[in-house]
Amino acid sequence: MPSRIDTLREVLAHYSSPLTLNYPSNVVADRKYSQIPEGLRGLIERDKEKCIGCRACANVCSGKATSYYDDLEKATRTISVFHFRCTFCQHCQIECPTEAITLTKKFELATGSRDDPANYELTTLDLLRCKTCGKPFFPQKYVDKAKELLMQKIDARVANTVSADFDKVKEYCPDCRRLLSLQYDTHTKKHIWLEGP
Amino acid sequence: MVTGIDPSILDWLKKEVVPEGLAFKPLRENRVYIRVKPEDVDKLAERFVKKMGVRFIHSSGVDLGQYGVDVFYVYDFAELKPKLVVVLEARLDKDNLTIPSVGKVTWQAAWPEREVHEFLGVDFKGIPDARHQFLPFEWPNTPETGAPADQSVVTETPNPTPTAAGWHPVGISPKNALASLIPIGPYHPGVIEGQTVYVRLEGEQVVDADIKTGYHHRGIQRLIEKRGYNRGVYAAERVCGICSAHHGLTFVTCAENLYDAEVPERALYIRTLLAELNRIHSHVLWVGVAADIVGWKTGFMLTWGLRERVMDIIEAITGNRVNYGIWRLGGVSRDVPQELASKARPIVAKLKEDLLRLLPPVAANPVFKSRLVGVGPLDKATAFETGAVGPVARASNWKIDTRLTNPPHAIYDQKQISWEVVLNDGCDIYGRVLVRVGELFQSIGIVDQCLDYLSKKTGDIREVPRTIEPGSEAVGLNEAPRGEQFYYMRAGGGELPAYMVPEGKTNVQGSNTLVACRIRTPSYRNNAVLPYMLIGAALADVPIIMGSIDQCLACTDRVEVVNDKDESSYTITWDDLVKMSQKKCRS
């Protein structure tokens, strides 16, 4: 009997203040018993200005939600995120070199059908065309970012030379660069470390 | 934390324990891999289990294509030498896949051998139970493999009160089920996940029982093998929703044993914190579910109401309530800021107060006790013989806890964090309730100590992984809320066939993926004990006995129908299935 009285006391403790809330009215505005925390891993959003089209996110995606498609006729690269397959693991957010991806606090992701366009997030970037063969290869922003990262790690004595070399080849696709390097010298013939530029 | 093997232990193994061993290779963390001849396996099993009293952990097989099949057996020597786990391997040729069965020596190996027999086609001579484990009983089987051609045959149990060694499985056919056997499942309100337990009743008493699992096979082991280490963590987390943190922890423990990992201390504390928070939520969930099965919905609602606070703390730390996503090779991915840790401490203290006010009256309720005391008996000798793990074994007064003997890569040393193993000698369901409630409060103590450390100190949280040697193997163990969990991994790459190796090069290739990943969850072992506990119980006790081992099963695959008259087969698609069930209902 005493255990039942204790249980009754516990039962009556929340009689007038139940733990369940009315959804959706009270949830987002007035959650009395729990808040939506700052670090919630919700919907993926991509900043289209910052994205450089490097495809690192597609490489590390755990659930194969992020993928890319290069359209060679229109010379565009489209990176698409299919929200249904996302496992909210944050790999893409951690690996993105320009921090273009954030996992927001949105968790109400249901849509009416699988083909609803709201399920996909598409980011389209233009690809540069090679000067000789005309094949599209990399987006412009990717090339700029590559140069920026390269210049950060280069010793100051050779920075100018490397920068000039890079500018000579950056408008050619990888196949044409190989041919280019066979055709003419891109370097001076001096040993720049010992003798200076 | 990562050490080589003590040479004296290696000597002891070579001379006294396994003199028949062909090759001895030390694995990390004091573990050894021993290659033996296939004929010696049952002799060694007799020596280990019967004479030395060693526990059997798991056995499985790795299919290596033209090289044959590697069948391995894992034994836990941690009672005799600290942290020693021995992996015996035998390689079988593809045209001679026979090996003596260890299942006839100890029941603990019966279910793993059933699985290897079903998936890889290995013939175990003398296997006690050769029926299908994952496929339906009606799937056709050829007589050479030792199983009866039609497994859906009712066999009478010769001895209605069996001992663990003499227990015979009851094969039933679904046609006979309604006549004399009651199938509990696959859909039943008292059974939480999909399984079928066949019971034969006399009045309201169970005379015979059998269990069929396999409704939930998702092929996660294969997924992990193909996705590699980093993406495989996410697949491993999703094996189970309730103990997802522990699957993540065991996965990273096992993967870190493949290379020389040095995990920073702060990361270890964060791992312990999350593992113990997971244990708290799992045990509170279990108390609620046990109350619900017994019929007390109020107990269910009240305990789950308190569980919400644990989920809120977890959500604030990791960003999600169930799949934490912070397990990485070499550490964790997200730090716990010091303010968050100090804000969480009073919440945990208040939770402990409220649980102390709620759980003792719940456990002392006379009707609740009358449903649970004396039900589902399992004494200590039977627990060892059939291989129970976790709270089920601790409630039979058997002190096994993987956190003491084979700890994962987290802080469980009793000198650094103070905690106790909770035992109870009730040997029935009420004992299991008390063990779980006791463990819950121990976990709250551990969580408080971890939060104390995290709120006061700072540090690194991750170390970048180094290279993994191709072809290396590792094992990892952990104490999930339900018992002992075991992962085995064999890294990809390894020997190439000789004709593919260029002149003057080594014949080892690297690979980003795994060759084998084998997961053995604690429920795998406890489910094998279930039919033994059900015999002699009343029908009203069957769901609560099933609930007391805290079952955790998973989801179904596609259905394929084989027509045995003309041996044609066709696959049923989802739309066909929907039309078939609609047609059947309207008749």
Place this chain on the structure above:
Amino acid sequence: MLNIVGQTSISPVVVTNQGILSNPIFIAVTLIIMIPVGLFLGIIYTFLLRKLTARFQWRVGPVVTMYKDLAPLLGRSRIWQPLYDILKLFGKDNMSPSTSRKAIFLASPYLAFLCAFVAIFFIPLPGLQLLSNVSESLVITVYLLILSVMFTILGAASSGSPWSAIGARREVELFLIYEIGLVVSLFSVALIASSITGTETLTIWGIVNSTNLPMLILDPFAAILLFLVMLGKLAIKPFDIAEAEAEIVAGPYTEYSGRSLGLFQLAKVFLLYDLVTLFLAVFIAPLFSLPTGNALWFIAAIPLYVVLAVVMVFLLTVVQVLHPRYKISKGISDYGAMIAVVAILTIAMVVVLNYMGVITVVIG
């Protein structure tokens, strides 16, 4: 032949001709009004049972007035929620298993519902005698309440499913226990009433009008006994052993769906109304009988009756919330022991009352 004659210090209420209230046409009109009123009162008590259970479990439960942002979609008031659930069931397919005896399987819900429904006419409300003055209405009511359960068992047994078979067997075992309690409780009250009025009173209206002191005070053990019987009949935990979902799917109701299941639920709604009103009518009798010439009492008595009915439902909920379900073997032994003990005390109380001279029972 038991002839009960006696006189006492408790005076019976003098039942004079109450004018319009005994007029047969008036009674016929009240019977027709009773059909929706009985249904609605039963629904309100069922709603209260669910709402109070929810509040005890720290939940909100079914709402009386819907939230403002959802009211346009779902309607303003949800107090008729149990009725909407039953109406929803009426719209679904009514399937019967191939192993069942279809005639009995499909007819049992109608008969069970009919028995519980007809019983509402024999139980009076404050001031309205309905059919409770028909001779031997107490016996008729007891029979109807028993038959309602028996048709449930019959339907379950005819369905051919092992779950229903087990459920029916458990229901029979419990039924044998609590029906004895029902009979002992009501007939000992009838015994007391008869000895007060001096004539054999087997009508509920007669019991209601027999005394100006509530039977609750004269023989409290009979009230406790009837409360225990209500726990069994209404399947309140810890005695809802027959309908245990975790063990035997839904017990007797496993194979029922659609209209048949809706009728069973409706029978349970009426049964709740029947038992609560019967308890109040028999044990708080002065509330229901009409003092001569005082029509204002009639207006005050109905809300008071509803308040007391709410108190009864509250007590039922408290018992339901505090206990898990018994196992059948222990349930029978504990339940049987409780009912046996309280029944003996009830009869002993009648003997004590006789001994104390409050009533005189002469067996002639």
